[in-house]
Amino acid sequence: MGKRLIVLLGPTGVGKTELSIEIARHFHTSIISCDSRQIYREMRIGTAVPSREQLSAVPHFFIHTLSVKDYYNSWQFEQQALDKIRELHHTAEVVLLVGGSMMYIDALCKGIDDIPTIDPELREQLMNRMEVEGVEAIRDLLKKLDPVFYAQVDLNNAKRVLHAVEVCMMAGKPYSSLRTNQPKKREFDILKIGLNREKTELYDRIDKRVDIMLEEGLEGEARSLYPLRHLNPLNTVGYKEFFEYFDNKIDYEEAVRLIKRNSRRYAKKQLSWFRRDTAIHWFHPDDKENIFRWIEGKGEN
Structure with missing residues (x-):
């Protein structure tokens, strides 16, 4: 079977x-x-x-x-x-x-898709920033780092926005460039x-x-x-x-x-x-x- x-x-x-x-x-x-x-x-x-x-x-x-x-x-x-x-x-x-x-x-x-392991310190820094400045600050950061994914993502989904920013910063390239969808x-x-x-x-x-x-x-x-x-x-x-x-x-x-x-x-x-x-x-x-x-x-x- x-x-x-x-x-x-x-x-x-x-x-x-x-x-x-x-x-x-x-x-x-x-x-x-x-x-x-x-x-x-x-x-x-x-x-x-x-x-x-x-x-x-x-x-x-x-x-x-x-x-x-x-x-x-x-x-x-x-x-x-x-x-x-x-x-x-x-x-x-x-x-x-x-x-x-x-x-x-x-x-x-x-x-x-395979993505880089996120450094815990970076994650904590971004989460603290989001808590202090609000999710809008993380959205703005994503818009600068990856305008392609920014245009696709549900901007009300704070977790997805935050994760995309983490990947961009860890990989040194846009999150959208790492997504193959295969x-x-x-x-x-x-x-x-x-x-x-x-x-x-x-x-x-x-x-x-x-x-x-x-x-x-x-x-x-x-x-x-x-x-x-x-x-x-x-x-x-x-x-x-x-x-x-x-x-x-x-x-x-x-x-x-x-x-x-x-x-x-x-x-x-x-x-x-x-x-x-x-x-x-x-x-x-x-x-x-x-x-x-x-x-x-x-x-x-």
Whole structure:
């Protein structure tokens, strides 16, 4: 059959976690989380981390392994996840990757161009500058160092802007000149399963999940992280809206409304991204019989 990586992806709230446990148990394997926020230990409620029962049912990796104070990017995830997959493939032919973080999934499946190792002192200097002068100062620096990438990047994504500046300064050349966008060959087969629901069904699930988060104490979790609100991991739906509430910019009801709206918008963004990938085979989460049949059939090819 050969070594395989099953990638179970889909928008927030679609039902990946429940199905992933069943798939992992069926194949007697482990789960690698591909969620760029569940990796931070301080963010539990607002990131819908699997329950204790789910985490104990199947071995999980890359959940609560970092602090929001730690710098982390998709290139680091690619390298660390590849190492973990190789390790797990020693004892299991199938490994399961689960999540909805678009950049992380692409980094692992397609690879990221080779870039220079970033000096920790340079990173600290730039992060301090961004904290003092704001992200606009880092944007201006990128515009000078690499106007080509400046014109392409989402300038509101502070992490990507900062990373591009780091690479420019370490390499002594524009970040855009180092990007080949050529997929890297992996030593295992990749099967991509996309989960989706009818829009009204998905959006209703998202709204109800926000209600559950609020009942579990999302406001208190956000308040405990308020002093760290300037850190990039906390520029996240569910936290940034409460930070505006704490700053008296909006009231509680508006914060909740915005969390639900922004969660739905993020799901739409995820689906738009994933639909560009023709390798993804789509299913409704409840269509378990056909999902397992498809996996088994692909394994026999």
